Amino acid sequence: MTQPHDPDTDARTALRLLGPDPANWVPDRPGIDHNVTIAGGGQTGCALAFALRRSGIGKVTVLEAAPNEQRAGIWLNAARMNLLRTPKALPGPELGIPALSFQAWYEARHGQQAYAGIDRIKRTDWADYIRWYKHFLGINPRYATRLTRIEPLTDHFRLHLDGPNGVTTETTRKIVLATGFFGGGGKFVPDVLTANLSPALYAHTEDAIDFTALRGRTVAVIGGAAAAFDAAGVALEHGAAAVHLFARRDTIAATPITRSRGFPGAYDNYYQLPDADRWHQAMRYFRFGSTPTTDAIERTVKFPNFHLHLAALWANATERNDATETTINGESYRFDFVIAGTGYSPGLASRPELIDFANHILLWRDRFLPPQAERDEMLGFYPYLGAGHEFLEKTPGASPLLKHIHVQNPAGFLSFGLPIGDVPSMKRDIPVIVSRISADLFHDDLTILRNRMNGDVPPDFSTELYRSAVR
Numbered sequence: 295m296t297q298p299h300d301p302d303t304d305a306r307t308a309l310r311l312l313g314p315d316p317a318n319w320v321p322d323r324p325g326i327d328h329n330v331t332i333a334g335g336g337q338t339g340c341a342l343a344f345a346l347r348r349s350g351i352g353k354v355t356v357l358e359a360a361p362n363e364q365r366a367g368i369w370l371n372a373a374r375m376n377l378l379r380t381p382k383a384l385p386g387p388e389l390g391i392p393a394l395s396f397q398a399w400y401e402a403r404h405g406q407q408a409y410a411g412i413d414r415i416k417r418t419d420w421a422d423y424i425r426w427y428k429h430f431l432g433i434n435p436r437y438a439t440r441l442t443r444i445e446p447l448t449d450h451f452r453l454h455l456d457g458p459n460g461v462t463t464e465t466t467r468k469i470v471l472a473t474g475f476f477g478g479g480g481k482f483v484p485d486v487l488t489a490n491l492s493p494a495l496y497a498h499t500e501d502a503i504d505f506t507a508l509r510g511r512t513v514a515v516i517g518g519a520a521a522a523f524d525a526a527g528v529a530l531e532h533g534a535a536a537v538h539l540f541a542r543r544d545t546i547a548a549t550p551i552t553r554s555r556g557f558p559g560a561y562d563n564y565y566q567l568p569d570a571d572r573w574h575q576a577m578r579y580f581r582f583g584s585t586p587t588t589d590a591i592e593r594t595v596k597f598p599n600f601h602l603h604l605a606a607l608w609a610n611a612t613e614r615n616d617a618t619e620t621t622i623n624g625e626s627y628r629f630d631f632v633i634a635g636t637g638y639s640p641g642l643a644s645r646p647e648l649i650d651f652a653n654h655i656l657l658w659r660d661r662f663l664p665p666q667a668e669r670d671e672m673l674g675f676y677p678y679l680g681a682g683h684e685f686l687e688k689t690p691g692a693s694p695l696l697k698h699i700h701v702q703n704p705a706g707f708l709s710f711g712l713p714i715g716d717v718p719s720m721k722r723d724i725p726v727i728v729s730r731i732s733a734d735l736f737h738d739d740l741t742i743l744r745n746r747m748n749g750d751v752p753p754d755f756s757t758e759l760y761r762s763a764v765r
């Protein structure tokens with residue numbers, strides 16, 4: 295009788311050959327609940343939890359604000375594209391263990407030929423893979439548990455949590471913010487919407503949008519990048535009567551400019567670049583614009599009821615009879631619903647969970663004065679991170695615990711370059727963060743650990759073993 299095929303055979307063998315997870319080497323401290331708290335149970339938080347475990351760092355907890363696995367991370371929520379932008383062969387959360395990679399997972403289920411046949415990864419396949427990764431590795435984020443405030447104490451933090459047991463507090467020595475785009479600042483919704491319209495008339499692409507309710511409706515989408523085109527595509531596929539997409543630029547950004555620095559030297563050493571180079575790279579990215587993928591555009595333009603408006607800025611909006619009216623470039627429009635695909639703001643330092651640190655976090659504008667031609671107020675608000683992705687202090691000594699908060703979300707964009715927090719950033723950034731956490735914990739407990747290193751070790755054998763041969 296043939297055995298049923300077990301798609302996890304290779305992954306199990308890989309873990310067996312890797313050997314057991316090292317025991318937790320971090321000394322317990324009275325009153326400390328966690329050595330490391332990871333805020334965010336998306337792919338980044340889960341991969342970090344696995345890497346910390348393999349480094350022998352125990353007492354790690356993963357907090358996830360979403361109520362359940364399905365709602366955590368972007369893949370089954372804010373991401374609405376059919377295919378990932380990331381090329382299928384780039385390394386991701388497998389962290390150097392090939393049998394845990396997307397390719398291995400996919401081939402184990404669909405065969406090598408099937409993998410060879412896909413050009414780019416289906417978003418829903420990637421979501422399935424990430425779910426498998428969490429379950430297979432036994433990573434259990436604490437769902438419905440939002441980190442609301444990080445309070446500094448003498449040498450550790452008190453975390454304020456809003457979770458299944460209401461508002462509670464726990465203590466931790468280290469924190470990693472793996473909170474995604476939204477947690478990196480917040481969604482950016484233009485004032486013209488927030489100031490003039492009832493919230494029921496518009497949404498941001500980050501929101502859970504009921505697209506079935508848009509059937510037969512006239513919809514406006516503001517923005518010209520991927521999330522805007524994806525939202526327009528989904529609205530059209532759900533039977534919207536018409537979708538009008540308004541982009542500020544006079545052509546859609548078509549040049550993925552960061553590809554010019556996609557080679558390993560630039561990717562691996564980006565942090566070592568002088569500030570002026572990193573600033574220039576960020577400016578270059580914003581000047582060329584964030585590009586939608588070809589298939590995101592194809593998905594919309596095939597609908598005759600899709601209308602693209604270029605060089606079209608929303609400067610006015612009026613609410614009338616449960617709809618939005620606006621005049622753009624001399625034309626008047628009426629929309630049942632407006633979707634803002636306008637991206638995210640960079641205000642990490644003003645996130646509520648960081649309220650105790652807001653005035654202490656070093657920002658790029660504190661550190662670097664760009665040349666006149668490259669001035670940009672918004673970029674100046676990005677945090678100026680240290681080499682271990684840690685916050686730095688604006689005034690040395692004023693908030694020494696800041697170095698124990700590490701950032702792995704798009705707020706690190708200026709310091710580490712794209713694609714911070716995306717799939718391709720894991721290979722470079724997760725080992726760096728874990729190595730810094732390990733070093734900090736080791737040095738902070740050096741007295742105890744030195745005693746351990748100088749401690750007694752029982753002999754493996756006694757002189758009896760060789761006495762008979764001694765001449």
Ligand SMILES: Cc1cc2nc3c(=O)[nH]c(=O)nc-3n(C[C@H](O)[C@H](O)[C@H](O)COP(=O)(O)OP(=O)(O)OC[C@H]3O[C@@H](n4cnc5c(N)ncnc54)[C@H](O)[C@@H]3O)c2cc1C
Nearest residue numbers: 334336337338359366367368378379440441473474716717
């Ligand atoms: C529309 C869109 C398309 C994208 N396409 C790609 C792509 O093709 N390839 C690619 O590599 N990247 C893509 N990205 C980037 C993408 O965000 C990342 O690759 C991926 O989601 C990063 O995973 P993450 O775990 O860091 O963040 P997320 O998936 O955003 O997860 C962060 C988690 O943190 C939780 N959280 C936030 N704040 C708190 C808090 N205070 N307490 C507890 N939990 C909290 C959130 O609930 C969320 O579940 C895309 C992003 C968007 C928005």
